[in-house]
Amino acid sequence: xxxxxxxxxxxxxxxxxxxxxxxxxxxxxxxxxxxxxxxxxxxxxxxxxxxxxxxxxxxxxxxxxxxxxxxxxxxxxxxxxxxxxxxxxxxxxxxxxxxxxxxxxxxxxxxxxxxxxxxxxxxxxxxxxxxxxxxxxxxxxxxxxxxxxxxxxxxxxxxxxxxxxxxxxxxxxxxxxxxxxxxxxxxxxxxxxxxxxxxxxxxxxxxxxxxxxxxxxxxxxxxxxxxxxxxxxxxxxxxxxxxxxxxxxxxxxxxxxxxxxxxxxxxxxxxxxxxxxxxxxxxxxxxxxxxxxxxxxxxxxxxxxxxxxxxxxxxxxxxxxxxxxx
Amino acid sequence: xxxxxxxxxxxxxxxxxxxxxxxxxxxxxxxxxxxxxxxxxxxxxxxxxxxxxxxxxxxxxxxxxxxxxxxxxxxxxxxxxxxxxxxxxxxxxxxxxxxxxxxxxxxxxxxxxxxxxxxxxxxxxxxxxxxxxxxxxxxxxxxxxxxxxxxxxxxxxxxxxxxxxxxxxxxxxxxxxxxxxxxxxxxxxxxxxxxxxxxxxxxxxxxxxxxxxxxxxxxxxxxxxxxxxxxxxxxxxxxxxxxxxxxxxxxxxxxxxxxxx
Numbered sequence: 282x283x284x285x286x287x288x289x290x291x292x293x294x295x296x297x298x299x300x301x302x303x304x305x306x307x308x309x310x311x312x313x314x315x316x317x318x319x320x321x322x323x324x325x326x327x328x329x330x331x332x333x334x335x336x337x338x339x340x341x342x343x344x345x346x347x348x349x350x351x352x353x354x355x356x357x358x359x360x361x362x363x364x365x366x367x368x369x370x371x372x373x374x375x376x377x378x379x380x381x382x383x384x385x386x387x388x389x390x391x392x393x394x395x396x397x398x399x400x401x402x403x404x405x406x407x408x409x410x411x412x413x414x415x416x417x418x419x420x421x422x423x424x425x426x427x428x429x430x431x432x433x434x435x436x437x438x439x440x441x442x443x444x445x446x447x448x449x450x451x452x453x454x455x456x457x458x459x460x461x462x463x464x465x466x467x468x469x470x471x472x473x474x475x476x477x478x479x480x481x482x483x484x485x486x487x488x489x490x491x492x493x494x495x496x497x498x499x500x501x502x503x504x505x506x507x508x509x510x511x512x513x514x515x516x517x518x519x520x521x522x523x524x525x526x527x528x529x530x531x532x533x534x535x536x537x538x539x540x541x542x543x544x545x546x547x548x549x550x551x552x553x554x555x556x557x558x559x560x561x562x563x564x565x566x567x568x569x570x571x572x573x574x575x576x577x578x579x580x581x582x583x584x585x586x587x588x589x590x591x592x593x594x595x596x597x598x599x600x601x602x603x604x605x606x607x
Numbered sequence: 608x609x610x611x612x613x614x615x616x617x618x619x620x621x622x623x624x625x626x627x628x629x630x631x632x633x634x635x636x637x638x639x640x641x642x643x644x645x646x647x648x649x650x651x652x653x654x655x656x657x658x659x660x661x662x663x664x665x666x667x668x669x670x671x672x673x674x675x676x677x678x679x680x681x682x683x684x685x686x687x688x689x690x691x692x693x694x695x696x697x698x699x700x701x702x703x704x705x706x707x708x709x710x711x712x713x714x715x716x717x718x719x720x721x722x723x724x725x726x727x728x729x730x731x732x733x734x735x736x737x738x739x740x741x742x743x744x745x746x747x748x749x750x751x752x753x754x755x756x757x758x759x760x761x762x763x764x765x766x767x768x769x770x771x772x773x774x775x776x777x778x779x780x781x782x783x784x785x786x787x788x789x790x791x792x793x794x795x796x797x798x799x800x801x802x803x804x805x806x807x808x809x810x811x812x813x814x815x816x817x818x819x820x821x822x823x824x825x826x827x828x829x830x831x832x833x834x835x836x837x838x839x840x841x842x843x844x845x846x847x848x849x850x851x852x853x854x855x856x857x858x859x860x861x862x863x864x865x866x867x868x
Binding site for chain 1: 661664666686687688689690691693694695697699700701702703704705706707710711714715717718720722723725763766770776
């Protein structure tokens with residue numbers, strides 16, 4: 282059972298790992314740049330091509346993938362608590378489906394990248410409101426009803442996405458497919474999403490112990506003084522907003538939101554006070570490493586980062602699962 | 608319901624009636640539970656015992672009438688303060704994620720900790736003592752998902768003991784327990800009650816109710832409620848009518864037993 286001090290060490294270790302991943306992301310690439318030069322570019326305002334590459338190209342992308350990984354892992358952990366289902370991930374309630382419909386529709390008509398981002402975020406919010414409204418319809422708001430509504434809305438979005446892909450011209454098809462797989466190469470504006478990530482963590486951390494209590498079931502949690510309905514609404518809106526920010530930034534990167542919370546849970550237990558920040562940092566680190574690998578291992582070919590996360594995540598997850606027999 | 612005069616009243620219900628959908632579970636009745644008393648809710652499946660218990664726990668409002676905890680309506684209670692006064696053992700204990708037995712038990716300390724508080728060594732000692740009370744001291748490091756149904760039920764009871772409320776509301780506390788632990792758990796709550804706590808529990812076993820109750824509420828599933836002392840309510844004809852099955856009373860070695868014919 283992690284105490285406050287040992288939790289501090291876990292978080293410090295993960296912060297260090299995240300910093301190392303970011304340093305690698307800034308240093309590695311077609312133009313290798315030494316860590317000293319990276320440091321100068323970031324903190325001493327150095328001039329020259331190397332410094333420009335670090336500041337203008339690699340930094341936005343590295344921050345974008347780190348933030349995206351953190352958003353998805355945190356959203357996944359929250360969804361798993363909300364639905365009390367280990368198979369829940371950030372996409373299970375159709376938020377990413379809504380984002381994909383919005384983004385692909387914008388791409389289909391040849392909109393600018395800003396408009397694609399805006400359409401993705403709008404689609405995600407629309408899906409969130411539709412699921413919320415339908416699941417809430419008669420006043421009851423059970424996990425099963427929420428889950429089924431989300432799955433159905435996601436399936437509907439999937440059909441719309443397939444339709445749009447079949448209508449798209451060849452030139453646009455590739456960028457659409459890359460968006461769907463999760464592609465960080467176009468992510469140049471990570472700062473709003475970073476603000477969402479920080480705000481999300483700040484909002485949810487005071488309720489972390491309430492989330493532990495919620496795991497004991499609704500009646501028990503209420504009797505222990507948790508205001509269950511209010512907490513569920515908070516979880517739903519927050520997880521949806523985090524997911525919407527992530528898919529708007531990088532696209533539907535798979536596996537991070539499902540696997541990272543589980544890996545962290547295997548390692549440090551299910552205390553949400555530690556699990557939530559740890560999952561955020563681990564998700565960011567994993568996606569940063571995966572994206573750096575995606576653009577360097579087969580350079581000059583850039584792989585979609587979503588493919589890499591699956592290739593890394595699936596064996597790691599299966600290994601941990603086999604090591605932890607229930 | 609009569610109670611020993613003015614000693615601390617933990618729970619009162621005035622003229623409450625419960626409706627679920629179009630069906631009335633019980634007609635208007637009142638009850639009063641003082642410190643040191645044990646009330647048992649009996650009745651056939653679907654009669655509304657759990658709904659009544661949840662109403663008494665403040666989880667839902669009665670359709671008619673009012674419920675007061677420690678003299679105040681639930682609406683006037685801060686939810687955490689109420690959680691320090693009354694605790695609920697729910698019927699279903701869903702465990703979907705791994706957690707150690709001790710960590711699960713410590714959840715009972717939630718209403719005693721501040722928003723940013725972490726469990727102290729004293730809280731851990733309280734949880735360990737609660738686990739020892741239900742015979743789980745050796746299993747504190749085990750994963751709850753690896754436990755049997757009866758062991759999980761005892762973890763839930765230990766969590767409730769860790770919560771340390773003055774009023775215990777128990778929904779079928781003997782669920783999944785073997786004979787030894789059924790008696791051990793009910794005797795544990797009998798000791799707590801003699802130490803000045805209050806107990807309201809749903810039971811299925813009439814003979815356990817005979818052994819541990821001061822007061823009984825018998826629901827017949829058709830809206831009828833019979834409330835009174837144990838000896839007033841637990842009579843063969845009342846029970847036969849409520850359970851729609853002939854039940855006979857036997858007196859053996861000074862003990863009263865009810866058996867279905």
